[in-house]
Amino acid sequence: MTAAYDVAVIGAGVVGLATAREILRRDISVVVMDKDDDVGRGASGRNSGVIHSGFAVAPGTLKAHLNVRGSRLMRAVCAELNVPFDEVGTLVVAADEDEADALPRLRDNGVANGLTDLRMIDTDELARLEPSVAGHVALFSPEGAIINPFTFVLRLADCCLANGASIAVGTEVEGLSPLRDGWQVATSGGVIEAAVVVNAADVNAPDISSVAGGERYESFPCRGEYLVLDREARNVPRRMVYPVPPSEGGLGVHFTPTTSGNTLIGPSTEYVDSQEDHATSGQVLARLMSEAKALCPGFDPTDVIASFAGVRAKISKGAYGAADFVVEESRKAPGLINAVGIESPGLSSAPAIAERIAELVGARFADRPVRKHFAAGPVATSRLPGASAEGEIICRCEQVTRREVLDALDNPLGARSLAAVKARCRAGMGRCQGSFCMPRIVDILRHERGVHIEDITLRGPGTELFTGETKELLR
Amino acid sequence: MLVVGAGPAGLAAAAEAARSGAAVLVVERDRDPGGILNQCIHDGFGLTLFGESLTGPEYATRQIDEARRQGVRLSQNATVLSIRRDRTCEIVSPRGHERLRPGAVVLAMGCRERSFGSLAIPGARPAGIYGAGAAQRLINLQGVMVGRRAVILGSGDIGLIMARRLVLEGAEVAYVVEKLPYAGGLARNVSQCLNDFDIPLALEHKVVEVLGRGRLSGVRIARVDELGQAVGGTERVVECDTLLVSVGLIPENELTRSAGAAMDGASGGPQVDQRLTTSIPGVFACGNVLHVHDLADWASLEGRRAGEWAARYAREPWTGEETTPMPRAAGPGKPVPVSRGTGLKYVVPQRLAVGEAATLHFRVSEPRRRTTVVVKADGRRLSSKPFAYLAPAELAAVEIPALPEDTRGVLVSLD
Numbered sequence: 012m013t014a015a016y017d018v019a020v021i022g023a024g025v026v027g028l029a030t031a032r033e034i035l036r037r038d039i040s041v042v043v044m045d046k047d048d049d050v051g052r053g054a055s056g057r058n059s060g061v062i063h064s065g066f067a068v069a070p071g072t073l074k075a076h077l078n079v080r081g082s083r084l085m086r087a088v089c090a091e092l093n094v095p096f097d098e099v100g101t102l103v104v105a106a107d108e109d110e111a112d113a114l115p116r117l118r119d120n121g122v123a124n125g126l127t128d129l130r131m132i133d134t135d136e137l138a139r140l141e142p143s144v145a146g147h148v149a150l151f152s153p154e155g156a157i158i159n160p161f162t163f164v165l166r167l168a169d170c171c172l173a174n175g176a177s178i179a180v181g182t183e184v185e186g187l188s189p190l191r192d193g194w195q196v197a198t199s200g201g202v203i204e205a206a207v208v209v210n211a212a213d214v215n216a217p218d219i220s221s222v223a224g225g226e227r228y229e230s231f232p233c234r235g236e237y238l239v240l241d242r243e244a245r246n247v248p249r250r251m252v253y254p255v256p257p258s259e260g261g262l263g264v265h266f267t268p269t270t271s272g273n274t275l276i277g278p279s280t281e282y283v284d285s286q287e288d289h290a291t292s293g294q295v296l297a298r299l300m301s302e303a304k305a306l307c308p309g310f311d312p313t314d315v316i317a318s319f320a321g322v323r324a325k326i327s328k329g330a331y332g333a334a335d336f337v338v339e340e341s342r343k344a345p346g347l348i349n350a351v352g353i354e355s356p357g358l359s360s361a362p363a364i365a366e367r368i369a370e371l372v373g374a375r376f377a378d379r380p381v382r383k384h385f386a387a388g389p390v391a392t393s394r395l396p397g398a399s400a401e402g403e404i405i406c407r408c409e410q411v412t413r414r415e416v417l418d419a420l421d422n423p424l425g426a427r428s429l430a431a432v433k434a435r436c437r438a439g440m441g442r443c444q445g446s447f448c449m450p451r452i453v454d455i456l457r458h459e460r461g462v463h464i465e466d467i468t469l470r471g472p473g474t475e476l477f478t479g480e481t482k483e484l485l486r
Numbered sequence: 487m488l489v490v491g492a493g494p495a496g497l498a499a500a501a502e503a504a505r506s507g508a509a510v511l512v513v514e515r516d517r518d519p520g521g522i523l524n525q526c527i528h529d530g531f532g533l534t535l536f537g538e539s540l541t542g543p544e545y546a547t548r549q550i551d552e553a554r555r556q557g558v559r560l561s562q563n564a565t566v567l568s569i570r571r572d573r574t575c576e577i578v579s580p581r582g583h584e585r586l587r588p589g590a591v592v593l594a595m596g597c598r599e600r601s602f603g604s605l606a607i608p609g610a611r612p613a614g615i616y617g618a619g620a621a622q623r624l625i626n627l628q629g630v631m632v633g634r635r636a637v638i639l640g641s642g643d644i645g646l647i648m649a650r651r652l653v654l655e656g657a658e659v660a661y662v663v664e665k666l667p668y669a670g671g672l673a674r675n676v677s678q679c680l681n682d683f684d685i686p687l688a689l690e691h692k693v694v695e696v697l698g699r700g701r702l703s704g705v706r707i708a709r710v711d712e713l714g715q716a717v718g719g720t721e722r723v724v725e726c727d728t729l730l731v732s733v734g735l736i737p738e739n740e741l742t743r744s745a746g747a748a749m750d751g752a753s754g755g756p757q758v759d760q761r762l763t764t765s766i767p768g769v770f771a772c773g774n775v776l777h778v779h780d781l782a783d784w785a786s787l788e789g790r791r792a793g794e795w796a797a798r799y800a801r802e803p804w805t806g807e808e809t810t811p812m813p814r815a816a817g818p819g820k821p822v823p824v825s826r827g828t829g830l831k832y833v834v835p836q837r838l839a840v841g842e843a844a845t846l847h848f849r850v851s852e853p854r855r856r857t858t859v860v861v862k863a864d865g866r867r868l869s870s871k872p873f874a875y876l877a878p879a880e881l882a883a884v885e886i887p888a889l890p891e892d893t894r895g896v897l898v899s900l901d
Contacts (some may be wrong), residue, residue: 061616089801218834239603243740290608290699291608291610293694293695296608300606315606316601316603316604317603318606318608319611320610352791401581402578402579402580403563403578403579404515404578407515407565411569442601442604443601443617445620446616446619447598447620448618449620450620450624453624453628469611469613470613472698473699474613474701475613476632477630477633478631478632478633478634479630480630480631481625481630481655482655482656483631483656484655484656484657485655485656
């Protein structure tokens with residue numbers, strides 16, 4: 012059986028889903044596929060959650076254009092999707108007078124990118140704004156914002172589903188063959204035909220382009236490791252606080268508050284061999300601790316509750332912004348629209364990337380009318396994370412109720428791993444890291460949703476948690 | 487009177503308070519009262535309190551029965567979300583959302599395990615890493631088996647007991663890994679759980695990396711130096727599909743802090759006096775929320791005292807509590823601060839009311855042989871007690887007589 016769609020989007024992260032949502036504004040059929048068992052498992056769920064105002068990207072690049080446009084669109088998209096958008100502001104802190112020389116260049120860079128409200132902050136004001144930060148002077152960008160990237164991706168997915176899209180998780184692309192007028196996509200879940208394929212495959216986008224006979228891109232997966240601090244951590248900044256960007260690339264180890272009240276430290280910048288290398292490393296975690304201490308001397312390492320890593324989809328080595336984003340139709344493989352090299356600031360740029368791809372797709376379907384009842388917002392049954400007024404508490408740290416866990420488990424994608432629950436209702440994200448709620452969620456999965464013990468996973472197939480019932484090993 | 491938590495301390499507090507006439511409600515977040523006792527199916531509980539060796543569930547059943555006999559009311563699947571300074575408690579449960587303002591509150595929330603995540607051990611985050619207590623619940627209460635071949639990180643009591651439990655369930659335990667040169671748990675548990683089952687204990691070792699992307703495939707362990715740093719060249723991989731983490735317990739005081747109680751960073755619990763009063767008038771604390779106990783019996787004994795005083799407070803609040811943040815436990819006179827000398831990890835209570843005898847509980851920072859604990863008030867020796875051996879794993883106690891009215895400070899030190 013071959014399923015046919017107008018558009019097949021490969022990759023259910025922010026770029027793929029935001030793009031699908033834009034395409035769905037017209038009467039166009041869309042399937043979004045992802046190899047993982049849930050949406051947002053790549054860089055979309057492994058980042059700082061920052062909406063960059065755009066002062067750090069090189070002027071004149073596509074990246075700069077999409078970043079500035081994307082971050083401005085983001086506020087409206089978040090409002091439509093009911094995703095909290097918190098404009099906490101960004102400080103780039105110079106440790107001493109030597110580093111301070113770099114700040115006017117950054118400011119000029121931002122001005123060239125069209126930002127109007129950047130300003131320099133002197134020592135006194137810095138101490139007043141962020142007493143926990145050790146620094147000389149700073150550049151302040153009040154537009155810097157944070158969102159919860161998990162919630163954002165999930166709300167995008169809800170919105171796509173509400174507008175008739177299919178989302179096929181656990182579906183890996185195995186081959187792409189051109190048809191006379193479109194593509195045949197061989198996947199682990201069967202064959203799909205589509206007139207247009209959108210390649211939003213994050214770190215795997217270069218591979219997808221090659222497989223389709225499109226342009227070849229090099230891939231330089233670049234890992235960033237993070238530490239997560241408890242919500243009760245003291246002596247940490249309330250705004251995003253960056254050091255002056257290091258010459259070797261990246262933004263430098265920085266503090267980012269999250270919309271849930273935690274603080275992130277990181278990310279590091281390390282080129283790794285594998286696109287899927289999400290491991291943390293001893294040296295880097297130790298370095299994060301010491302660099303965090305330099306920026307914020309009162310930071311208490313015992314406030315760390317977790318560590319994680321994400322991989323940037325870089326297509327060239329070198330300093331931040333060295334390679335531009337690629338968002339265009341392939342010349343070698345017409346009908347393939349590539350979003351390649353979407354590293355930071357990919358989250359910030361996603362709405363603008365989506366807009367651009369939707370225009371390219373729309374040109375092919377110019378005769379299609381606008382969708383009559385496009386639902387811009389989340390479906391009515393969706394719930395945002397947080398405590399509800401009643402019910403049994405299943406996750407003590409984040410005060411998540413049984414009702415919220417059940418709602419998370421009953422998601423339309425059928426994602427039932429602990430990670431899927433965590434992304435949807437925060438159960439397991441707190442200071443005990445799931446010791447309390449995990450056994451309780453396991454009970455709910457088994458006894459209220461009929462999942463076999465052996466099929467209960469941490470993050471989908473391959474991450475099975477249990478060997479079976481007790482006593483089985485003794486037989 | 488409201489008791490938060492129906493574990494060994496909370497149930498004892500509730501029963502004691504009800505016995506002396508208080509109307510008591512216990513709020514328990516789990517389905518069943520008993521707390522962690524319910525998942526501790528091994529024996530060794532009750533030797534002090536009941537004079538016989540009981541399993542955890544047996545011990546809990548006796549306490550629950552006693553509490554019910556005394557007329558204690560129990561609210562299960564219920565969580566106290568916040569406590570205000572005026573003792574207003576916000577509670578959610580399947581029955582709804584309510585606010586209560588009891589005459590006294592006893593905090594008995596217990597403790598939680600220090601998480602693997604907080605250790606920042608490198609690796610991808612594979613499946614198969616569990617807190618030892620979470621694994622104990624899964625195996626003993628839910629009938630779910632966590633893996634085939636395990637390494638236990640940390641030699642605390644729960645880790646030792648779970649090593650034995652895994653073997654009894656047909657799994658293999660490759661190592662118990664402990665970074666200190668001595669076990670973290672009680673000597674009896676090392677003997678009965680490891681030695682009797684030929685489970686190797688790798689002292690002065692730590693896990694430096696977890697391996698595997700989907701399911702855990704092994705851990706890299708290394709010998710550590712005196713500073714706890716891995717020694718180069720000593721690393722080796724131990725194959726396993728399961729890692730149980732038992733690296734310490736943290737008194738669970740989010741509620742206590744939200745109420746604004748003064749805390750003791752050393753014990754991890756609130757500061758109390760010998761009546762177990764926190765800095766908030768009418769709010770008492772006992773059991774593992776106050777400091778981590780070795781034995782449930784001791785937590786229960788502390789609970790009894792807290793229950794007795796809380797009931798008395800609910801009946802007849804004592805003076806001074808409305809005007810000073812530190813309640814004057816015994817009428818006139820300021821509470822006397824207790825300080826500790828080197829070698830002591832913590833001392834509870836942290837302040838003393840004058841005119842009332844007290845028992846001071848303490849732990850040492852490192853093992854010590856033939857040492858004497860001396861308690862002095864303003865430089866004058868109040869009490870002393872010799873010990874043949876003291877280890878961080880073993881909670882110890884020393885009694886002191888009532889302090890004179892004009893005492894300015896008490897010092898506990900090791901001779």
